[in-house]
Amino acid sequence: MLAEIGQFSLIVALLIAVIQVTLPMIGATRGKRSWMAVGIPAGRAQFIFVAVAFGCLAYLFVTNDFSVLNVASNSNSQLPVHYRLAATWGSHEGSLLLWTLILGFWTLAVTLFSGHLPKEMVARVLSVMGSISVGFLLFLLLTSNPFIRLSSPPSDGGDLNPLLQDPAMVLHPPMLYMGYVGFSVAFAFAISALIGGRLDANWARWSRPWTTVAWTFLTGGIALGSFWAYYELGWGGWWFWDPVENASFMPWLVSTALIHSLAVTEKRGAFKSWTVLLAIAAFSLSLLGTFLVRSGVLTSVHAFATDPKRGIFILCFLGIVIGGSLLLYAWRAKQVGLGGNFDLVSRESFLLTNNVLLAVAAASVLLGTLYPLFIEVLGMGKLSVGPPYFNTIFVAVMVPAMFLLGVGPTARWKKASLPELAVRLRWAFAASAIAGIVIPFLVSGWKPRVSLGLSLALWIVITAAVSLWERLKNGMGPQPRSYYGMQLAHVGVAVLIAGITLVTGYQAEKDVRMDIGDTVNLGGYDFRFNGVTEVAGANYLAGRAEIEIIRNGRMVRTMYPEKRVYNASGNALTETAIDSGLFRDLYLSLGEPVGQNRAWSVRVHYKPFVDWIWAGAVLMMIGGGLAASGRRYVKPAGKQRKVES
């Protein structure tokens, strides 16, 4: 019964979404207030019906209703309740429903927080968001219905992939989607402004908090995914340049550019066309990312051939959204204009340069991700793009970008002077360069790349301090919250870079065969293997190793990596044991039994400063939160803030 209610709700939501698209848009064009006003209740109602559908599916999962195909293939009765709930969005169908739900949630947020905006703007924004919703609801109902019943239900279900039975994986998809879908708001604002023909500072000011919040969620989603890969996959890596990761990283790069470009458009009225283009690109890449990961095209381009309906729908939808918005852009961009002027040396041009660098980075990732697909589609063989490609590009692009990141916030708008900047920042430059060269000697031996990375990280931190000190010294009083948010996010970038630099420079790893009582030394620690015992878990059976960590003859702690075999599927899974610390992680994963003497193969990692990577991401998120919660956004407009330095 619930499955039918869920499906019915989706159909009702689709009908409401169609109303949400048409009436407000026509009303905005003809100036009919009553028609425009339909947008808000329609958006809210649509959210409620999608939420009902999602609730039904979640309930079906929690209560193990295996008469529903989606439940039967992705969950089983042995699965703990919270993972059954997470299995709701573990499948293709369920994750698309989650996407639609989150779109509804953002729509609801727009209806709640846009009271101070012109009615035409709200109407158009809701109409654009509604049309995205129509696309997704149609896709769900026509090709990916999560509520299909089985004529002969199995007594128990399949399994949720053991790798996904993990707290981080419960949170990762919703966080990521909050980010992806959040860009639909900035996108809708950009499209509405193009249609309305008015792109001014107001438009940028309205778009900014939405974009920053979405970016904050996306940052969190990506960081969670990376953290999960680190401790769950057992290889000790935290980023693989896997197409699935790239799919989420491209919107992140572009939206980071968008945040900065929006700031310039709001404060200086410059970069207008570029900002609109970035808003379109950020959302288009989010859509592309969703479909790349969810359509199965990455595992095989032939996934399209096995289910051509889905593939054709996706291509058409992407074509309409991306092509349509670019056409609109081409038609209207002339009227938008470029906006204010600025000199070659100015904060604007530093920001523009960094925008271009971020765009180049995103384009390189796009090339590396899509090229293998094109080649395969064309039948020209099969290939993949190795991580060294991405690493080379990122070092080349990020070095100048990080340098400018230090200069930008201290430079003047419109017209800055290079000699003056050089005087203000010379000590910061000298300090970060010298410290960058010296510190690696103290850590464990000099390496040029480590020096470069550390210098850049320090440069960002020290210039942030200089900027703050100058502002306070000049009696500019307490700074707005958004300023602290920006600086905190920048420091987060510095912490992230320091982490990446140090772990890449100094990590060590050993695969060893260990007999009971054997000791292996790595990174100044001794690892003593005391054998493996059998342990039963909720839905698995595990071999659990006991390994003692000894430093300078003293026992530090005991770690217990596991090898699990899941009852439902019979799949093996390596459960790592990690001892985290501020300066290093010790990371153990269990291989297989070797020979007769109860010996096992064990992988031992020493990972210096690896947690700084995620700490940096957390700082960036806090920074984003601070910036978005600035008073000038939360308070309704009316009192216009004065243009700041």
Added chain:
Amino acid sequence: MGFIVVGLCSLGVSAALVLSAFNKNLVFFFTPSQVAAKEAPTGRYFRIGGLVQKGSLKRDADGLTSRFMIADAAKSIPVVYKGILPDLFKEGRGCVAEGKVAPDGVFYADQVLAKHDENYMPPEVAQTLAGK
């Protein structure tokens, strides 16, 4: 004017850098039959994919070096890998290895790729098994 010149120059340079890095890091995929026919380059990294032949997996005394055969419908290639194999590596299942082929025809793998799903079969493998 200054902007346009600076912009065009940097765009040109970055495009050249990107493309050269791209070209150097393309990893091609070959089937065991192609490798047996010497179509794969020696001295360059590439990927080989197929099924792990049943009964072919052997371990050296060190417990870490594995030797196995990756096969398609026609040919099989000996593979040597030192390290811990991924969870989903099993005889009779699909597998992709990345590394170099030695002049004696043995493939030395640096990486054996684990896919996140036990039902997953590399599409290339499925294709080669189907007889292409």
